[in-house]
Amino acid sequence: MIYLDNAATSHPKPPEVISAVQHFMVHVGANPGRSGHRLSAQAARIVFDTRQSLAELFGVSDSRQIVFTSNATAGLNIALHGMLGPRDHVVTTSMEHNSVMRTLQHLEQERGVRITVVQADQQGRVDPAAIREALEPKTRLVAINHGSNVVGYVQPIAQIKEAIGKVPLLVDAAQTAGSYPISIERDGVDLLAFSGHKSLLGPQGIGGLYVHPELDLPPLVRGGTGSRSESDRQPDFLPDKYESGTLNTCGIAGLGAGVRFILERGVTTIHNREMDLLEVFLEGLRRIAGVVLYGPSSTKTRLPTVSLNVEGKSPSQVGGLLDKRHDIMVRVGLHCAPNAHRTIGTFPDGTVRFSAGAMSSRDEMEQAVAAIEEIARS
Amino acid sequence: MSKHVVLAFDSIHDVIKAEKIIVRHGIWCDLVPTPRELSSDCGMSIECRNEDLPDLESLRENGALTWRDIYRT
The missing domain is CATH 3.40.640.10 (Type I PLP-dependent aspartate aminotransferase-like (Major domain))
Structure with a gap:
């Protein structure tokens, strides 16, 4: 999981x-x-x-x-x-x-x-x-x-x-x-x-x-x-x-x-480690056709939280597949922030949100990329 | 002559903070229920030996330690 x-x-x-x-x-x-x-x-x-x-x-x-x-x-x-x-x-x-x-x-x-x-x-x-x-x-x-x-x-x-x-x-x-x-x-x-x-x-x-x-x-x-x-x-x-x-x-x-x-x-050490994980994730996602990424593209002044959509699929479909087929837990929808979604242009459907943390690993980020690639191709 | 003094504080936060400072300075102390005479303060107070009062007073003078009230048992 x-x-x-x-x-x-x-x-x-x-x-x-x-x-x-x-x-x-x-x-x-x-x-x-x-x-x-x-x-x-x-x-x-x-x-x-x-x-x-x-x-x-x-x-x-x-x-x-x-x-x-x-x-x-x-x-x-x-x-x-x-x-x-x-x-x-x-x-x-x-x-x-x-x-x-x-x-x-x-x-x-x-x-x-x-x-x-x-x-x-x-x-x-x-x-x-x-x-x-x-x-x-x-x-x-x-x-x-x-x-x-x-x-x-x-x-x-x-x-x-x-x-x-x-x-x-x-x-x-x-x-x-x-x-x-x-x-x-x-x-x-x-x-x-x-x-x-x-x-x-x-x-x-x-x-x-x-x-x-x-x-x-x-x-x-x-x-x-x-x-x-x-x-x-x-x-x-x-x-x-x-x-x-x-x-x-x-x-x-x-x-x-x-x-x-x-x-x-040290909070800076934890943050830098999370930014390394984010870089692995973002780099993997950029290579997948049909994935739309929202928010800043760099790892400067940000958290390891990524919103995306897969063309042709709703956020809830993607979230369901990630959970049931790939054993990956994410949150889909509006994330209790409808105005933020209006701002980034994803209201009312929302996005699929991936958020890494202090206990996340590089391997997990790579597996998540592979799962999104499979969903985007299917 | 009384053997102990009880220091009273506004809040339990201030009690624990003072306890840590007193212990760090090698002075004996014990947390006790606040005596009735001081009941207008927090439910717990700090009991110290009377003989340590000059040391406690000097900690108070240099700002390391503050208490709201003092009671001699």
Whole structure:
């Protein structure tokens, strides 16, 4: 079996991740910091260590600014609901995932938020100058998809922040966290949502949000935090402000092991290896007649995510053949990003998406090329 | 004279961070449920020996360690 659906979730996970989850469930199991006993303390240490590792990976000096959520979508919801008040203006792009677009559409209806969508080119590239030109006096936020889950292009967030100046920048790093270098403080990122189960290699059900210390946005969910228990009011300090209710400590334990796996090897090393795999894949595909490739043709500033179509066949037909006949797992359709498909000209049918990951091999990429060649010829 | 001091913090994150710093400096400490007298803080606190208080204070003065409240048992 060849798994090339890492943009949906990474698989398989490193053995260290599985061990960390099992260790938590067998030997710790307690609620982090809620109760005064030693297992509770041990669970709290696991949460602390994972937060520290994430801060190291993302270039954040105080790990309290990183809060855990159930996934990147939940983090994006905290950021968008917290930042955008009545009639505020937001600038976003045509490459966004539904996690951003649906939330913005809701805020448009509920709060009269005004949305400007900056069009990307057909390769999925957004011009920082076009974002600057879209700014208005009431622009409260710029929300950018960092790495496209459709074509893999990575937007230049440092240049975008330079272009927009003091306007807060929200980065959707669901696809890039763990597979593309990110430096939150150096690049001037104000909010960054990440998924824990994609390139960070953790289990599903864990993600997070970085919040700049000078931003004061209300939480989306309020409740018990294990702190200030005598008070009816939500704590105003991080991370507790955004972490009501029991955390997914099991997921956080696995995520911690995933992040340490990445830190030990280096995110640049992992990225370069993935670009080598991408090169093998793209070179093989270019030789096949009847394959239409979308997105950037080079391996610069991008992820190992490739969208393609086979002439004369629908994406679902190709996906079905890959699964049933070739034992290759990919994702077909619109990938929860209809505007991105409109941008690259593949709406409403979508594409067949291949996404390699940290555990993918050269041999697997070659086998995938051979499978597509056979499907294109049949 | 009391034997122990209890350091209280805003959040469990701050407790674990302080614990790591105290242990790294070779000072004995133990995590304990927060005494009733300090109940306005996080559910766990750090107990230290009274004799180590000068060392803890100097860590606090140079900014390595911060706590919200202190209680003598």
